[in-house]
Amino acid sequence: MSDQPTAAAKPAAVIDDVRSIIAKSLNISVDRLTPETHLDELGAESLDVIEIVFALEEKFDITIPLKADEATRLATSDKSGGQEVPFSTVGDVAEIVEKLVAAKTPKAAQ
Amino acid sequence: MNRVVVTGIGVVSPVGNTREEFWSSLVEARSGIGPITRIPTERLNIRIAAEVRDFDPVQHFDSKRLGVMDRFSQFAVVAARAAIKDAQLDITDEIALGAATIIGNGAGGMNTIDDAFLRIYGQNIARTHPLTIPRLMANAASSLISMDLGLKGPTFTIASACASGTHAIGQAFQMVRTGQAQVALAGGSEACITVGTMKGWESLRVLSADTCRPFSRNRSGLVLGEGAAIFVLEPRERAVSRGAAIYGEIKGFGMSADAGDITAIDPDGAARAISAALADAKVNPDEMNYVNAHGTATALNDKGETIALRKAFGDSADQLAVSSTKAVLGHSLGAAGALEFAATALALRHQIIPPTANFQEPDPDCDLDYVPNTARNAPLEVAMSSSFAFGGLNAVLVLGRA
Secondary structure (H helix, E strand, O other), rough: OOOHHHHOOOOOOHHHHHHHHHHHHHHOHHHHOOOOOOOHHHHHHHHHHHHHHHHHHHHOOOOOOOOOHHOOOEEHHHHHHHHEEEEEEEHHHHHHHHHHHHHHHHHHHO | OOOOOEEEEEEEEEEEEOOOHHHHHHHHHOOOOEEEOOOOOOOOOEEEOOOOOOOOOOOOOOOOHOOOOOOOHHHHHHHHHHHHHHHHHOOOHHHHOOEEEEEEEHHHHHHHHHHHHHHHHOOOOOOOOOOOHHHHHHHHHHHHHHHHOOOOOOOOEEEEHHHHHHHHHHHHHHHHHHHOOEEEEEEEEOOOOOOHHHHHHHOOEEEEEOOOOOOOOOOOOOOOOEEEEEEEEEEEHHHHOOOOOOEEEEEEEEEEHHHHHOOOOHHHHHHHHHHHHHHHHHOHHHHHOOOEEEOOOOHHHHHHHOOOOHHHHHHHHOOEEOOHHHHOOOOOOHHHHHHHHHHHHHHHHHHHEEEEEOOOEEEOOOOOOOOOOOEEEEOOEEEEEEEEEEEOOOEEEEEEEO
């Protein structure tokens, strides 16, 4: 799901913001973060993920439906379908953010 | 060393403000969880809680006294009065001087803080209520109980988040046991269902949007509650000589700190507190009949607590009846341990195990007997009430049949 073509197709701005937010939260160099990097490889624990999600919500003015219990599995559920979507790589996170940003655009235009 | 017994129980809870209503709701698995009614919910994503209902402070306090009382103090004083009445204890001048008041509280006067900050930041009003500070202080409940009942011995508040009530009862138990106090009023109180607090809990992402299902595989998180439970603890000798009705004897108390994660339970730390309580009580693992679990209905807690019980009880864990009353009471933080201790004491008195309500699906990671949905008659000699708090602070009380 986080294969190369999808990741490459992301607008640069979102993935860059996601990378810098994760880097800042985990106190690591942004250079270590590619779309394929797994959050748990970086030592991200449940509370780290919650802080990252909070920063993303603030930055993009979105609501990411993720529970702390799920953060430990590094997965979140898709609000529409109720099925779990992965929340394990930097690319996954960027994809979720993009979806949520796209979903709110029509509302903002009204 | 005195043997210490419980002779009075007072409760203010989401399922009733008398001991009788409280107990029948627990036994019948009637949950107090429902839509939030006391605060505006339009800005909340989570709109359920276990609120105390039918509580009118004006029926209990005059307007002058109410001016200094946050909701958590109101609960505490009403429960303390009920406990003293239940114990039929005459507070003589001599007893008053040796009477300790030790109350657990996690958050302080959150309704007062919320109201004050709404005025300052939200409504741009220049000043707050003049009694904002004495209302919100964490020791307000302990102080107001001491004032209300004229108790003049050691009095203070214990704050250890979700273990506050259990730590407070444990501390009071030790003081009566060693003779530092002749009698103690002890328990916990909490009232922090406010917009500000709810937003904070929402951000932590541990709240359920539907209900609380402890130890059930389809759990969805915890539900906040509120309330108070206060107990009269006194030396067994005096209780017997004055012919008091005894709920049970506090046999032991154990504590530990995880020194690890700020929110996640550590099964080793929890198991150390349980083992310390058993050792203090001189109770063998195979003698324990009933465990009132912390059972918050987060995956981390329920699985971690199950591991902790297996560690502390070994092979005897399979003989234990374990239930979480949070499906009925919600999680009232600093009051939770006290309300659950009340459930434990009443279980011993009535020889009935209150069930884990809302239990729908067994979880392979939670493989103990959780007494699902239906109360159980059982011969109970020894029971335990446990609290494992944020901050990695653990407290466990062991209670024996009267």
